[in-house]
Amino acid sequence: MTYQRWDTVSSYLVDNLYERINNGEFPEGSKLPSEQKLCEEYTVGRSSVREALRILQAKNAIVIERGKGSFVLSADKKKQLSEEWYKSKTEQLEDLLDLRVALECMAVRKAVKVITEEDIHKLEEINDHFISMSKIKDYNGLQKCDEDFHFQIVKVLKFELLEQMFNQLEEVYAEYRIKGFILTNYTDQAAEGHKRLIEAIRGRDAEMAAIEMERHVKECLSHVRKILAIMETDE
Numbered sequence: 126m127t128y129q130r131w132d133t134v135s136s137y138l139v140d141n142l143y144e145r146i147n148n149g150e151f152p153e154g155s156k157l158p159s160e161q162k163l164c165e166e167y168t169v170g171r172s173s174v175r176e177a178l179r180i181l182q183a184k185n186a187i188v189i190e191r192g193k194g195s196f197v198l199s200a201d202k203k204k205q206l207s208e209e210w211y212k213s214k215t216e217q218l219e220d221l222l223d224l225r226v227a228l229e230c231m232a233v234r235k236a237v238k239v240i241t242e243e244d245i246h247k248l249e250e251i252n253d254h255f256i257s258m259s260k261i262k263d264y265n266g267l268q269k270c271d272e273d274f275h276f277q278i279v280k281v282l283k284f285e286l287l288e289q290m291f292n293q294l295e296e297v298y299a300e301y302r303i304k305g306f307i308l309t310n311y312t313d314q315a316a317e318g319h320k321r322l323i324e325a326i327r328g329r330d331a332e333m334a335a336i337e338m339e340r341h342v343k344e345c346l347s348h349v350r351k352i353l354a355i356m357e358t359d360e
Contacts, residue, residue: 133173133265133266133269134169134170134173135173135174135176135177135180135265136263136265136266138163138167138169138173138174138176138177139177139180139181139184139264139265141167142157142177142181142186143181143184143186146186146187146197151197152197153197153198153199153200154196154197154199155196155197156193156194156195156196156197157178157187157194157195157196157197159194160174160175160178176265177265178195179299179300180264180265180268180303181195182195183264183300183303183304183307184264184303184307185198185202185203185206186198186203188202188206218301218345218346219346221294221297221298221301222342222343222345222346224294225294225298225342226338226339226342226343228287228290228291228294229275229278229279229291229338229342230335230338230339232278232279232282232287232291233278233322233326233331233334233335233338234331234332234334234335235282236278236279236281236282236326236334237325237326237329237330237331237334238329238331239281239282240278240281240326241281244277244281245323245326245327247277248274248277248278248319248322248323248326249323251270251273251274251277251319252270252274252316252319252320252323254266254270255267255270255271255274255312255315255316255319256316258270259312259313259316264303264306264307265303267306267312268299268302268303268306271302271306271315272295272299272302274319275291276288276291276292276295278322278326279291301345305345305348309345309348310348311344311345311348314344314348315341315344318337318340318341318344319341321337321340321341322334322337322338322341325337
C-alpha cells in the first residue's frame, strides 16, 4: 500500500477511516476494528494507528473508551462533546498557553542571536507546507507543521533540556492544537503569525520576535473564546 498523496501514514489512515465512517461502513454507534486489526489491514505500525485514532477523536468522529475500543459518534453527540470539551478545558488551555509563552518567548529571544539563514529558510519551508495543508484541510499535516515550526526555533539553541520541556508540553497541548484547527478555523491567521515571526527573526530583533511569539500563541485563546461565546448564544 502506498501513501504518496498524504504527508504521513497517519494522515492517510485518518482520511481513509473518516471516509469509511461517512459512507456508512462504520455506522453511528458501531465499534471500529481493534488497533491490532487495523495494523494488519493497512500493514502499518501501531503508532500510526494510534495517532490516526487520536486525530479522529479530536475531530469528534469517534470516542476512544479505554479497555473497550473506539466507537463512531452520532452527529448530536459530536456537537455535545465539542461544547463540553471547550467549556471544561478553557481554563487549562489558558495555563498551557501561559507556559508556552514563557518557554517560547525565551527561546525566540535567544534564537535570534544564533539562528542561521538556513534555519530561517527552513522556517519558511515549514510555513509554506502549513499553508498547503490548510488548503486541503489536512488537520494532521497542520498539527505536524505547526509543531515543527515552533520546535525548529527551540532546536537551533541546541539546549537539550529546553527541547525536552517543549516536547513534554507538546504532548499535553497536541489535542488543543488539533481541535483549534478543526473547530476555530484560524489557520490563515496562524500562517500570518508565522510570517511575522520569521520577519522579526530575520531582522535580528529579539524583543519584536518575543512580542510576535506571544501574540501568535495567544491568538488561539481568542478564537476559543469566540467559539464559547457562540455556544452560549445558541443555548
